[in-house]
Amino acid sequence: MREKFQSDLDEIAGLLVDMADDVRAAMRRATSALLHSDAALAEDVIAGDDAIDARYHEVEERIYDVIALQAPVASDLRLVLTALHIAADLERMGDLADHVAKTALRRHPAPVVPEDLTGVVREMGDVADTMAAKLSAILSRPDAEVAAELERDDDAMDNLHRQLLATVIGGDWTHSVETAVDMALLGRFYERYGDHAVNTSQHIIFLVTGEVEAGPKTPI
Amino acid sequence: MREKFQSDLDEIAGLLVDMADDVRAAMRRATSALLHSDAALAEDVIAGDDAIDARYHEVEERIYDVIALQAPVASDLRLVLTALHIAADLERMGDLADHVAKTALRRHPAPVVPEDLTGVVREMGDVADTMAAKLSAILSRPDAEVAAELERDDDAMDNLHRQLLATVIGGDWTHSVETAVDMALLGRFYERYGDHAVNTSQHIIFLVTGEVEAGPKTPI
Numbered sequence: 001m002r003e004k005f006q007s008d009l010d011e012i013a014g015l016l017v018d019m020a021d022d023v024r025a026a027m028r029r030a031t032s033a034l035l036h037s038d039a040a041l042a043e044d045v046i047a048g049d050d051a052i053d054a055r056y057h058e059v060e061e062r063i064y065d066v067i068a069l070q071a072p073v074a075s076d077l078r079l080v081l082t083a084l085h086i087a088a089d090l091e092r093m094g095d096l097a098d099h100v101a102k103t104a105l106r107r108h109p110a111p112v113v114p115e116d117l118t119g120v121v122r123e124m125g126d127v128a129d130t131m132a133a134k135l136s137a138i139l140s141r142p143d144a145e146v147a148a149e150l151e152r153d154d155d156a157m158d159n160l161h162r163q164l165l166a167t168v169i170g171g172d173w174t175h176s177v178e179t180a181v182d183m184a185l186l187g188r189f190y191e192r193y194g195d196h197a198v199n200t201s202q203h204i205i206f207l208v209t210g211e212v213e214a215g216p217k218t219p220i
Numbered sequence: 221m222r223e224k225f226q227s228d229l230d231e232i233a234g235l236l237v238d239m240a241d242d243v244r245a246a247m248r249r250a251t252s253a254l255l256h257s258d259a260a261l262a263e264d265v266i267a268g269d270d271a272i273d274a275r276y277h278e279v280e281e282r283i284y285d286v287i288a289l290q291a292p293v294a295s296d297l298r299l300v301l302t303a304l305h306i307a308a309d310l311e312r313m314g315d316l317a318d319h320v321a322k323t324a325l326r327r328h329p330a331p332v333v334p335e336d337l338t339g340v341v342r343e344m345g346d347v348a349d350t351m352a353a354k355l356s357a358i359l360s361r362p363d364a365e366v367a368a369e370l371e372r373d374d375d376a377m378d379n380l381h382r383q384l385l386a387t388v389i390g391g392d393w394t395h396s397v398e399t400a401v402d403m404a405l406l407g408r409f410y411e412r413y414g415d416h417a418v419n420t421s422q423h424i425i426f427l428v429t430g431e432v433e434a435g436p437k438t439p440i
Contacts, residue, residue: 064297071291077284084301088308169398178389180397181404188405 005076008066012083013207015059017139019090020200022052024132026097027193031125034104034186035118037111045101052094059087082207086139089200093132096193103186112182114175120164124190127157131197138204150201157194161187225296228286232303233427235279237359239310240420242272244352246317247413251345254324254406255338257331265321272314279307302427306359309420313352316413323406332402334395340384344410347377351417358424370421377414381407 026045033042113121131153138146164187168180246265253262283304333341351373358366384407388400
């Protein structure tokens, strides 16, 4: 029974790796669509969000089955329910990539991101990509050090977000109010993506070690 | 066993009613703090978010206990796991009220919301309050008609959100870029609050009737 449960958990972890890879690709492609005003790519990311949602429901069903069939208790139950939190956070990261892709379409064929902000947006996209790659890695092979790195990555993301907002509201803004609003919302999408990645990493550490690394932030 | 399970479910539903009442009060007070530049009230809402988070963790623990001790299967398991989704959505609604309260403090003692937008913000606050009140009501006494009303309330919220954004980016904006950004983010907080309320109502209908009303949107 215990062996079966462990193999079920491994299978669920495998599905979560797939989800992490999917939401990583979604945000990377959404950022690219945004910076290169690539409408076809943006449409593709938006269409792909349904597949991420479907995978989320698949993971949920798998978890329900394991609970129903194996009736895990105590720490085993907690482990499998933690996988539910991870799946929910990853699904939400997919939504945020979808929001970035939709923003990319907003002024097409004109670019959404003004020239002087492409640098900071590209950096936010890079940090998001790094964070999602680490989630996939620690889901495959637990590593508390890599999980701790995600906290630092998120600090970098928060700094970029502040930098972006400071440019928008700093008083030297030469672009339209519409562009200011787009940039503020866009900054928030990346910043939330980073927050969900940190929550996910804290849950993963618990899932793979059974130990709470640090108090997880609000899960969603 | 079945009776014990039902009484456990009822107890969990009671905790969820308390949470719904709390996140309703939080948003109502945050809106009031925002419109009356009431810093003390805003601080109070922000401090209160910890209590909402604590209650969320209490509900989670209670749900874990029920699963571990009663080992529900099939539809019973699904019911109790649905309560987890509801608690997570309500917790997130509390976060959004916290964000509104923080916005209220941003320019204190100057008002954040410009005179010409207080009407639409007040209406968004009213719709949010109506929606949260209905969640509390249908958690206490299931009513598919009231749950359906939440979808219409959310349409009203979306319309108000569009109206707010149209004013900000419509080209006649006379306030600062900073205020434009505040208003765009504020609009999003109310709009997301409404989305989570709709998700919650769909889960509640499932929790109390065991029937899926309509495909729930992405749960979080």
